[in-house]
Amino acid sequence: MKSKILTLWEAGWTSDAIAVFCCTTADNVRAAACQAARKNPALRRNAPRLSAAEIERIAVLRREDHYSGAEIAELMDVSVAVVSRAIRKLAQSEPGLALDRGCIAKNRLREILLLMAQGFPPAVIADRFGVYRPSMHALLYRLRRRAKTRRGLVSPGVKL
Numbered sequence: 001m002k003s004k005i006l007t008l009w010e011a012g013w014t015s016d017a018i019a020v021f022c023c024t025t026a027d028n029v030r031a032a033a034c035q036a037a038r039k040n041p042a043l044r045r046n047a048p049r050l051s052a053a054e055i056e057r058i059a060v061l062r063r064e065d066h067y068s069g070a071e072i073a074e075l076m077d078v079s080v081a082v083v084s085r086a087i088r089k090l091a092q093s094e095p096g097l098a099l100d101r102g103c104i105a106k107n108r109l110r111e112i113l114l115l116m117a118q119g120f121p122p123a124v125i126a127d128r129f130g131v132y133r134p135s136m137h138a139l140l141y142r143l144r145r146r147a148k149t150r151r152g153l154v155s156p157g158v159k160l
Helices: 002-010 015-022 026-039 052-065 069-076 080-093 106-117 122-129 133-150
Strands: none
Touching (some): 015 026, 052 069, 052 080
């Protein structure tokens, strides 16, 4: 089966299409391709580079509309990894564009806290922002913990 996957991979099929054709998961296809790419670098697939206009559009969407990396990727029909890489490059010169872990814009954290305070479950919040649920759970955990320590409810040096 691995040889069949690699043959289709070399032919340019997507991992999802190969997974359907071979009755397996896309993760298994990517794992097989990654393992083969370690031995043969010709099997590596690099995402296409973004044009200057596309990079400028990403910067505008981050700067003015405060979209997350996943939202921008969906709007521009490119992969999240490509958008995240472009945002990291842009953030070197303009730190306000930086993403928080899990591709959430730092200036949208208030919106997340508001939804959390209104009682929305983390899964709904994750779906709304287009990030993975485990990433949202981790982010909410960090935000709750940070809020407790900053308000003085739990101070690191104080014994109760």
